[in-house]
Structures are given as C-alpha cells and as structure tokens.
Amino acid sequence: MANTSYPASYYAASANPAPSRPALQDDVETDVCVIGAGYTGLSSALFLLEHGFKVTVLEAAKVGFGASGRNGGQIVNSYSRDIDVIERSVGPQQAQLLGNMAFEGGRIIRERVAKYQIQCDLKDGGVFAALTAKQMGHLESQKRLWERFGHTQLELLDQRRIREVVACEEYVGGMLDMSGGHIHPLNLALGEAAAVESLGGVIYEQSPAVRIERGASPVVHTPQGKVRAKFIIVAGNAYLGNLVPELAAKSMPCGTQVIATEPLGDELAHRLLPQDYCVEDCNYLLDYYRLTGDKRLIFGGGVVYGARDPANIEAIIRPKMLKAFPQLKDVKIDYAWTGNFLLTLSRLPQVGRLGDNIYYSQGCSGHGVTYTHLAGKVLAEALRGQAERFDAFADLPHYPFPGGQLLRTPFAAMGAWYYGLRDKLGV
Numbered sequence: 001m002a003n004t005s006y007p008a009s010y011y012a013a014s015a016n017p018a019p020s021r022p023a024l025q026d027d028v029e030t031d032v033c034v035i036g037a038g039y040t041g042l043s044s045a046l047f048l049l050e051h052g053f054k055v056t057v058l059e060a061a062k063v064g065f066g067a068s069g070r071n072g073g074q075i076v077n078s079y080s081r082d083i084d085v086i087e088r089s090v091g092p093q094q095a096q097l098l099g100n101m102a103f104e105g106g107r108i109i110r111e112r113v114a115k116y117q118i119q120c121d122l123k124d125g126g127v128f129a130a131l132t133a134k135q136m137g138h139l140e141s142q143k144r145l146w147e148r149f150g151h152t153q154l155e156l157l158d159q160r161r162i163r164e165v166v167a168c169e170e171y172v173g174g175m176l177d178m179s180g181g182h183i184h185p186l187n188l189a190l191g192e193a194a195a196v197e198s199l200g201g202v203i204y205e206q207s208p209a210v211r212i213e214r215g216a217s218p219v220v221h222t223p224q225g226k227v228r229a230k231f232i233i234v235a236g237n238a239y240l241g242n243l244v245p246e247l248a249a250k251s252m253p254c255g256t257q258v259i260a261t262e263p264l265g266d267e268l269a270h271r272l273l274p275q276d277y278c279v280e281d282c283n284y285l286l287d288y289y290r291l292t293g294d295k296r297l298i299f300g301g302g303v304v305y306g307a308r309d310p311a312n313i314e315a316i317i318r319p320k321m322l323k324a325f326p327q328l329k330d331v332k333i334d335y336a337w338t339g340n341f342l343l344t345l346s347r348l349p350q351v352g353r354l355g356d357n358i359y360y361s362q363g364c365s366g367h368g369v370t371y372t373h374l375a376g377k378v379l380a381e382a383l384r385g386q387a388e389r390f391d392a393f394a395d396l397p398h399y400p401f402p403g404g405q406l407l408r409t410p411f412a413a414m415g416a417w418y419y420g421l422r423d424k425l426g427v
C-alpha cells in the first residue's frame with residue numbers, strides 16, 4: 001500500500017516530532033470509529049474519550065494531512081456566513097442557539113492547548129481589515145451583531161489605529177478581535193492526536209476508509225482491515241471522496257494557496273505586524289496573513305474551484321503579498337503549497353446523521369479552524385444523547401449545486417468572478 005506523506009509545506013518542515021502510526025491490519029471493535037484525523041475527527045475523539053468512550057480513528061494519510069495541517073493558521077470566530085444571515089434563513093430561535101456557539105471554537109482550542117500542553121505558537125489577536133468605506137460599515141454592523149451574542153473583545157480601528165497594527169497603506173480601517181489569534185495548525189493537530197492517545201484512543205494512519213457497511217453494527221472497511229463500531233463519525237471533509245455519496249452531492253472541494261517567506265528577522269517582522277496579530281481583509285475572495293514563530297510571513301489567498309493544484313502557486317500569491325507589503329519585493333519565498341477545503345452552496349456547515357448511528361460534519365467553506373473544534377464537541381454531545389445543539393446545525397437547509405457535479409465547478413467559479421469584480425470596483 002502506498003505511503004502518503006505530508007505536502008512540502010512550511011508546516012510539515014517545522015512540525016514537532018510525532019510517532020509514525022501503523023496502518024490498520026486487523027479486525028477491531030470499538031464504541032466509535034472516527035473517519036479522518038483532522039480537527040473535526042480529533043476534536044470528536046477527544047471529547048468522547050473524556051466521557052469514557054472507546055475510540056478508534058482511521059486516517060487515510062497522516063494526522064493533519066488535509067486542511068487541518070495546511071491552512072492559514074488563523075483563529076477566526078463565527079461561520080463563513082454570519083449569524084445575521086442565519087437568522088434570516090432559519091428564524092430567531094435556531095439562530096440564537098447557533099449564535100451562542102459562534103465564539104466557542106476558539107475557547108476550545110485554547111482549553112486544549114492549556115490542558116494538554118500543546119506547543120503550537122498560539123498568539124492572541126486577529127484583525128479584519130477594511131479596504132473601502134463600505135467594508136468598514138460592514139465591520140461596524142458586525143461588531144454590533146457579535147456584541148448582541150455576548151462577544152465583547154472587539155475594537156473598531158480607524159485609519160490611524162490600523163496603521164499601528166499592520167504596515168499596509170491599503171486599509172481604511174478595521175476591527176480587532178482579541179479572542180481571535182493564530183497557531184501553527186499542523187502542530188495543533190499533532191498535539192491533539194497525542195492527547196487522544198494519552199486517553200487510550202487509537203489512531204491508524206495510511207488507513208483509508210474504502211467502504212462503510214451500514215446497519216445496526218456498522219463496519220468501516222480499510223484496504224487491510226475493518227472496524228466494527230456502535231457509532232461512526234465521518235470527518236473527512238474535502239478529502240472524503242465518494243465514500244458517502246449523499247454527502248458528496250451537496251459539497252465541492254476547493255483549493256486555496258499559501259506561501260511562506262524566508263525568515264524576515266525581528267526588526268522587519270515587527271515593522272510589518274508590531275503586535276503580531278493575524279490579518280484577513282474583507283473582500284469576498286480574501287487575502288490573509290500572519291507571522292510564524294520564526295518570523296516568516298505566511299500569506300494566503302485565492303480559490304481554485306474543483307481543487308486542482310495550480311502549476312505555480314508563488315506566481316498567484318506573491319503579487320497579492322507585494323500589493324499589501326511592497327517592502328517585501330526582495331524577500332525570498334521558501335515554501336508554497338495548496339490545500340483543499342469543502343464548500344457548500346449556503347457556505348454553512350453540513351451536520352447530520354445517516355440512519356441511527358452514522359454522524360457527520362463537513363463543509364466549513366474556508367472557515368474551519370474554530371468551527372471544527374466546536375463540531376467535535378457537538379457531535380460528541382449527540383452521541384451522549386444531548387442533541388439540542390447538534391439539531392440546531394442539522395436543521396440548517398442545504399441544497400445540491402445546480403447542474404450536479406458536472407456544472408458545480410463552473411457555477412461556483414462564475415459566482416466568485418462576480419464577487420471578485422465587486423471587490424475590485426468597491427461596490
């Protein structure tokens with residue numbers, strides 16, 4: 001069987017030491033079989049183990065191989081569609097439940113880092129940067145909305161104040177969220193995997209789920225073994241493939257590109273981001289960036305619909321970086337990589353149950369670092385018989401992409417072109 005290794009990213013090159021975990025080669029029994037060792041799967045496993053469940057995790061490649069180990073590393077609150085959009089869609093009662101959970105994922109990350117002493121360069125503070133007066137007006141509304149749901153660690157930044165936190169001349173203002181922040185995402189996943197194993201959980205790497213045998217005692221088959229469980233949690237997201245066809249129909253893998261510079265040195269790094277906050281702009285097709293622990297700039301942006309790998313990632317992202325920071329024109333790019341996230345038509349996560357014992361969460365739509373940690377808690381609650389918060393997500397309406405799999409990529413790309421044009425025109 002082929003051994004799938006990490007992509008050649010900065011995160012893989014700077015990962016903390018981790019054991020090589022064996023592939024499943026036997027038939028095993030467990031309470032819960034989790035498919036996928038990314039944030040959703042690891043968070044689910046940890047919460048279940050803490051409540052006495054026996055848990056087995058199957059990973060097709062290595063822990064954190066997918067989006068969990070490749071993303072921009074930013075702790076961003078709420079969902080890809082904000083609470084006001086949810087409220088208009090489902091009404092105030094369900095929106096209240098979802099709004100109350102919108103800021104929980106970041107707290108879970110910090111609790112995990114503290115409890116299990118995970119070394120992942122955790123830093124507090126995230127900035128939403130406005131490029132136009134219209135975007136600044138949206139941030140003012142967003143601050144009022146989030147404060148309505150009890151989230152108060154927010155500060156609006158005028159043009160003078162945003163210059164104090166990021167050396168970019170493009171921005172007219174912004175909003176600082178001190179409960180946001182950033183981490184080394186792969187090291188967070190590796191630390192959570194170690195925590196899973198410290199509680200007796202078992203993780204098999206290089207063990208893709210190739211078939212689920214549904215029924216009263218479902219069985220997950222891998223190339224060389226199988227797991228019989230009372231419950232299954234499907235947590236493969238953009239890397240699930242067609243394992244569960246009814247989930248594939250309502251989602252689309254998309255690629256995003258990231259680069260990492262050479263180390264900038266303390267002086268230049270401090271000039272760019274004096275408080276070491278992470279930043280994302282307010283465009284529909286947004287750019288995002290932050291400093292690493294060794295003072296590189298991680299810069300990401302762009303979307304490839306259908307999750308193809310671009311031939312030259314640096315050629316796509318470097319111009320975006322230089323538009324924000326022309327002072328980096330002579331800086332070398334040491335790493336460039338791509339990773340997939342799962343897009344839904346509503347841009348809200350899909351959560352639910354197939355039959356009585358197969359649970360799933362997927363489709364973070366590019367907003368997954370915090371949501372996936374919340375999802376693990378919500379899934380674990382549902383397996384323990386506490387389904388109110390699970391149901392609040394499960395009752396969100398979802399629809400297949402128009403035209404099915406054949407047309408979903410051009411359909412989404414056309415929509416992105418339209419919103420990208422609006423960003424450029426400032427309308």
